[in-house]
Amino acid sequence: DAKTTQPNSMESNEEEPVHLPCNHSTISGTDYIHWYRQLPSQGPEYVIHGLTSNVNNRMASLAIAEDRKSSTLILHRATLRDAAVYYCMYGRDDKIIFGKGTRLHILP
Amino acid sequence: SQTIHQWPATLVQPVGSPLSLECTVEGTSNPNLYWYRQAAGRGLQLLFYSIGIDQISSEVPQNLSASRPQDRQFILSSKKLLLSDSGFYLCAWSVGGRGGGYTFGAGTRLTVV
Numbered sequence: 001d002a003k004t005t006q007p008n009s010m011e012s013n014e015e016e017p018v019h020l021p022c023n024h025s026t027i028s029g030t031d032y033i034h035w036y037r038q039l040p041s042q043g044p045e046y047v048i049h050g051l052t053s054n055v056n057n058r059m060a061s062l063a064i065a066e067d068r069k070s071s072t073l074i075l076h077r078a079t080l081r082d083a084a085v086y087y088c089m090y091g092r093d094d095k096i097i098f099g100k101g102t103r104l105h106i107l108p
Numbered sequence: 109s110q111t112i113h114q115w116p117a118t119l120v121q122p123v124g125s126p127l128s129l130e131c132t133v134e135g136t137s138n139p140n141l142y143w144y145r146q147a148a149g150r151g152l153q154l155l156f157y158s159i160g161i162d163q164i165s166s167e168v169p170q171n172l173s174a175s176r177p178q179d180r181q182f183i184l185s186s187k188k189l190l191l192s193d194s195g196f197y198l199c200a201w202s203v204g205g206r207g208g209g210y211t212f213g214a215g216t217r218l219t220v221v
Contacts, residue, residue: 036210038152045212
């Protein structure tokens with residue numbers, strides 16, 4: 001299975017940047033790295049994905065290590081609405097296996 | 109634009125009763141379709157995925173089955189529910205390929221009593 005490792009939980013102050021790390025040491029050269037987040041009682045929401053180069057969108061930035069064995073999701077200015085479980089994963093054979101994710105707590 | 113519909117939103121069923129959850133996708137053709145389950149306080153477990161009509165792979169052997177009678181319709185079923193089938197069931201679709209993103213439905217919260 002496509003396995004990723006993330007911290008169980010993290011805390012950040014509101015309006016400060018947040019860096020969420022993920023290790024994916026078994027990733028292959030053509031697997032994209034995906035990040036999703038899940039608010040309580042909702043389905044996961046797409047955040048960002050990338051292959052090799054760093055990626056930016058309106059929600060976040062994705063920094064991918066040169067060897068692609070790790071990546072970091074960056075929320076530039078956390079708000080209370082960013083409190084969620086963040087999942088890092090990569091797809092293989094047309095399916096994505098979710099890890100346990102990181103529960104992000106935002107402190108007002 | 110593409111949309112995914114999943115229903116019902118909540119369901120309470122007695123043990124031993126049958127189950128049918130339906131998921132449909134609009135605005136795309138030949139999507140990959142997925143069923144996930146999330147037990148209370150746990151992560152997402154992939155149950156089934158399908159890359160085409162009548163092409164379904166089961167990830168976890170259990171009391172559930174899936175069918176894809178039409179290109180954009182994915183059904184999760186059970187003949188007899190168990191208490192352990194309770195959870196949050198999510199349908200998702202993607203365009204396939206390793207770069208494709210996934211879009212999830214709103215989910216069905218199933219409580220087996």
